[in-house]
Amino acid sequence: MPLLDHFHGPLNERYPWESFHSGWATRIADQLSDRVPAEFVVAEQTHSGNHLEMNVATFENSAASSRTQPEGPAVALAPAWAPPSPAHVVPALFPDTFEVRVFSTMAGLTLVAAIELVSPGNKDRSEERRAFAIKCASYLHQGVSLIVIDIVKSRRANLHNEIVGLLPTACGSEILAQAALYAVAYRPVLRNGDPEIEIWPATFSVGDRLPELPLRLTGDLFVPVDFEASYQEARRRRRLV
Numbered sequence: 001m002p003l004l005d006h007f008h009g010p011l012n013e014r015y016p017w018e019s020f021h022s023g024w025a026t027r028i029a030d031q032l033s034d035r036v037p038a039e040f041v042v043a044e045q046t047h048s049g050n051h052l053e054m055n056v057a058t059f060e061n062s063a064a065s066s067r068t069q070p071e072g073p074a075v076a077l078a079p080a081w082a083p084p085s086p087a088h089v090v091p092a093l094f095p096d097t098f099e100v101r102v103f104s105t106m107a108g109l110t111l112v113a114a115i116e117l118v119s120p121g122n123k124d125r126s127e128e129r130r131a132f133a134i135k136c137a138s139y140l141h142q143g144v145s146l147i148v149i150d151i152v153k154s155r156r157a158n159l160h161n162e163i164v165g166l167l168p169t170a171c172g173s174e175i176l177a178q179a180a181l182y183a184v185a186y187r188p189v190l191r192n193g194d195p196e197i198e199i200w201p202a203t204f205s206v207g208d209r210l211p212e213l214p215l216r217l218t219g220d221l222f223v224p225v226d227f228e229a230s231y232q233e234a235r236r237r238r239r240l241v
Contacts, residue, residue, distance in 0.1 A: 001231070002206070002207045002208060003151060003181075003208055006020055006153075007153045008153060017120070019238075020238060021119065022098065025044040025045075025098050025117055026234075027230040027233045028044070028100045028227075028230045029042045029044040030230075031226065031229065032102060032225065035224070036102060041102070041109070042100065042101070042102050045100075046098045095128065096119040098116070100115040101113070102114070102215070104217070111142075112218055113144060113145040113215050114145075115147045115148075115149070115225065116147070117151075118151070123150075123155040124155065129157050129159060132162070133162035133163045136159075136186075137163055137166040137167060140163075140186055140188045145185075146185070147184065147186070147213055147215055147225060148160060150182055158174075160175050161177075167197065175201055176203075180205075181204050181205060182202065183201075183202045183227060184199060185199070185225075186198070186199055210231050211228070212228070213225050
């Protein structure tokens, strides 16, 4: 089933890309759940825009509600501690997240792998692109395996190359600028005492089939991620056939 352009008319007018991305992340998570051993847990996480403000507001409202509706006998409460005013308040960026995470349960819940579905917001301004690249590079520096897949046609920035720019030893593994759509798998590994990152790139266009890429869980344990199969299932469930 060929890749569609989900970011221009007429398809994006009929079916918002955010909804499709969320559904596709779920289909990828379903596929992985069928393939990973029982000691691994797979979970999708999707949110678009500045999600932290909502979480803080929800917490503050809940806290205020609990203070104004005491239960049981009245208890004298110590005054709430407040920090001093911050020395600086600076603007921040929190990237859109359309992500599937794989956790190992062998020694507590430990993140071992992640799949990032690129959004238009991730490719928008240079600050957004750098924030996304820093997030991905941070995963790799922590030993978390990673796949990035980009089907966004509305913007042409290459986020793999942004990630490579944060990894000085990865110079030479960039994707050609004319390859607008791509997927890349990354495996951080310690080999003979030397840290390395193995990279599997794949490029494609609208109308092509999507690739299958390796996702390392632990050691030399890999599972294949069949993006074409999960994409077909996401399209079928959304009646985009």
